[in-house]
Amino acid sequence: xxxxxxxxxxTILSSLVLLSxxxxxxxxxxxxxxxxFYEPSRVVNxxxxxxxxxxxxxxxxxxxxxRAKDSLYVEFDITDNQEVxxxxxxxxxxxxxxEGQGIMAEGKLVDSKTLKATKVLAKHDEKYMPPEIAETxxxxxxxxxxxxxxxxxxxxxxx
Amino acid sequence: MANSSMSSWRWFHQxxxxxxxxxxxxxxxxxxxxxTTMLLAFGLYYSLYASPVDYQQGNSVRIMYIHVPxxxxxxxxxxxxxxxxxxxxxxxxxMSFMAMRAIAPIGALFTLITLFTGSLWGLPTWxxxxxxxARMTSxxxxxxxxxxxxxxxxxxxxxxxxxxxxxxxxIVGAINVPIIYGSVKWWNTLHQAYSVTKKGAIAPEMQTxxxxxxxxxxxxxxxxxxxxLRLEIINREAKSKWLQAExxx
Amino acid sequence: MTLQExxxxxxxxxxxxxxxxxxxLVIVLLFIGFAWYKKQLLNKIxxxxxxxxxxxxxxxxxxxxx
Numbered sequence: 001x002x003x004x005x006x007x008x009x010x011t012i013l014s015s016l017v018l019l020s021x022x023x024x025x026x027x028x029x030x031x032x033x034x035x036x037f038y039e040p041s042r043v044v045n046x047x048x049x050x051x052x053x054x055x056x057x058x059x060x061x062x063x064x065x066x067r068a069k070d071s072l073y074v075e076f077d078i079t080d081n082q083e084v085x086x087x088x089x090x091x092x093x094x095x096x097x098x099e100g101q102g103i104m105a106e107g108k109l110v111d112s113k114t115l116k117a118t119k120v121l122a123k124h125d126e127k128y129m130p131p132e133i134a135e136t137x138x139x140x141x142x143x144x145x146x147x148x149x150x151x152x153x154x155x156x157x158x159x
Numbered sequence: 160m161a162n163s164s165m166s167s168w169r170w171f172h173q174x175x176x177x178x179x180x181x182x183x184x185x186x187x188x189x190x191x192x193x194x195t196t197m198l199l200a201f202g203l204y205y206s207l208y209a210s211p212v213d214y215q216q217g218n219s220v221r222i223m224y225i226h227v228p229x230x231x232x233x234x235x236x237x238x239x240x241x242x243x244x245x246x247x248x249x250x251x252x253x254m255s256f257m258a259m260r261a262i263a264p265i266g267a268l269f270t271l272i273t274l275f276t277g278s279l280w281g282l283p284t285w286x287x288x289x290x291x292x293a294r295m296t297s298x299x300x301x302x303x304x305x306x307x308x309x310x311x312x313x314x315x316x317x318x319x320x321x322x323x324x325x326x327x328x329x330i331v332g333a334i335n336v337p338i339i340y341g342s343v344k345w346w347n348t349l350h351q352a353y354s355v356t357k358k359g360a361i362a363p364e365m366q367t368x369x370x371x372x373x374x375x376x377x378x379x380x381x382x383x384x385x386x387x388l389r390l391e392i393i394n395r396e397a398k399s400k401w402l403q404a405e406x407x408x
Numbered sequence: 409m410t411l412q413e414x415x416x417x418x419x420x421x422x423x424x425x426x427x428x429x430x431x432x433l434v435i436v437l438l439f440i441g442f443a444w445y446k447k448q449l450l451n452k453i454x455x456x457x458x459x460x461x462x463x464x465x466x467x468x469x470x471x472x473x474x
Contacts, residue, residue: 007314015314015328018307022300026338028291037347094286096215104349121286126354128220129362130211207428208414218417222427229431268438276427283423379435386442393449397456406453 037104041083043112050109053118056085057104065099078103089117096122175254177392178401184385191382198375205368213365222280224368227355228376229272233301234336236266236380240308241333244326256322257395259329260312261388265380267305273298285349293342294350297335304332318395 037055038048048054058078065076073090087105097103097120107117129137173179206224213220243259246252277295278288289295308325315321343352354360361369396402417424 015307015311018303018310022303022307025291025296026293026300028296095217095219095284097286098215119287121290121349122284123349124215124284124351126351126357126360128213128216128223128354128360128365130364131214132211133362134214207424212418218420219423221417221420221424225427225431264441265438268434272431272434275430279423279427279430283420383438386439390442390445390449393446393453397449397453403453403457406450 039080039082040078040085041080043085043109043115044083046112048109050111053106053108054115055104055106056087056115057102057123058085060097060099060101060103062099078105084113086114087117087120088114089120091120093120094122096124175252177254177257177396180254181389181392181402181405184389188382188385191378191385195375195378195382198371198378202368202371202375206372210365210368211362216284219280219283220365222276223365224372225376226273226276226280227369228373229269229276230298231355231373232376232380233266233270233273233298234339235377236262236269237301237304237329237336238333240266241329244329247322248326248330253395256326257391258384258388259322259326261384261391263305263308263312265383265387267302267309268383269376269380270298270302270305274302281349287349290349292348292350293346294339294348297339297342300335301339304328304335308332 036053037057040056040058042048043054043056048056056078058080061077061079061084065074067074071090072092073088074093075086075088077084077086079085087107088110089105102123102125104121104123105115105117106119106121107115110116202224206221210221210224212218240259240262243255243262247255247259274295277298281290282288308328311328312321312325315324340353342348343350355369393402393406415421415425
């Protein structure tokens with residue numbers, strides 16, 4: 001084979017490899033990534049395999065976060081509003097981790113209700129604002145709820 | 160050169176002339192640099208100092224002011240490359256192919272910036288520097304497309320063949336851009352949904368620096384493309400008399 | 409805000425400054441790359457011009473010697 005032909009062939013082959021790697025990555029992301037995802041209720045039902053790395057997503061239940069005093073170890077519950085499972089984790093949690101926040105834990109199931117996580121990811125909700133505004137929003141929300149409750153009581157009283 | 164009776168198309172014909180562009184762009188560049196430097200100075204002052212921290216993310220929200228503009232340009236860059244490819248193939252305009260070749264490394268650069276700022280932002284906020292979710296994977300594919308384009312183009316010794324083959328890759332690969340854009344809507348991704356122009360999603364005191372930085376990055380992109388395109392013109396017109404007269408050695 | 413606080417960025421200094429710093433670095437590297445490429449191209453044109461000059465001269469001397 002002539003030198004320039006060989007060079008051309010190598011080029012075409014390598015660009016094909018590059019392109020198919022790219023497409024492969026994309027398919028992998030869309031397919032496999034979603035496959036290993038389970039909601040807490042499916043875990044409790046026994047749909048998720050033990051001893052295999054899986055991902056579980058849900059909201060951190062309020063008041064469930066227990067931190068160890070002298071290490072990073074932490075335990076908390078997550079829920080999909082149907083079932084609750086416990087996550088244990090011994091590395092530092094992401095900034096967005098807090099009660100009520102949507103999180104995703106990756107790791108292996110210890111039993112049908114406990115996951116030993118190797119990774120805990122927090123999902124962001126596409127809202128960006130300074131803390132003072134967040135505080136005001138929270139307060140006005142609370143006030144609004146209170147007002148509605150009061151109105152509700154008034155209505156009840158009038159009946 | 161341009162047909163004076165078709166004055167509405169004159170700019171198109173002028174842009175199609177390497178000589179015209181080479182001479183004019185030398186006059187544009189100082190102005191572009193001046194405006195860009197000013198915008199960047201403003202943008203950096205706001206994004207690093209004069210804007211508030213986020214109620215959940217704290218100071219790491221400041222990464223947004225370079226991550227979002229870079230991400231926007233990584234996609235805009237690829238689309239403009241594909242548009243140049245179409246114009247070059249259909250109208251056989253050589254300047255269009257030169258522009259296409261000039262955009263590729265710059266688009267790759269902005270894609271790279273998008274990826275590493277995303278990692279540096281994701282590590283503290285999400286808890287991971289990389290996840291194989293659809294948004295991040297498709298952005299990585301974009302980087303491969305840019306690099307593949309450059310590799311394919313430089314592998315031909317015949318420039319016409321190089322232009323045409325690379326143009327086809329640019330056009331076919333453009334399908335990835337709407338995939339990147341829509342990925343956060345279509346699939347369950349770790350990456351949050353689109354919020355740049357969504358009402359109420361970003362507080363106004365954060366939107367101002369973001370828009371300034373987007374503007375500055377667009378101008379920076381324009382400067383980079385013009386500088387690279389001038390080099391491409393030198394490369395391809397090396398044997399023409401006007402260029403040799405233009406360059407004092 | 410003190411200068412120290414500004415650089416610390418809460419506890420996010422590492423992430424923020426690396427993001428901005430690396431971005432600056434790759435942009436500077438791009439322009440250095442452009443300058444290097446320009447030098448190469450000008451060298452190419454230089455040697456190209458020299459070749460033409462030599463050819464022209466050799467044609468002249470041939471004519472004189474005839």
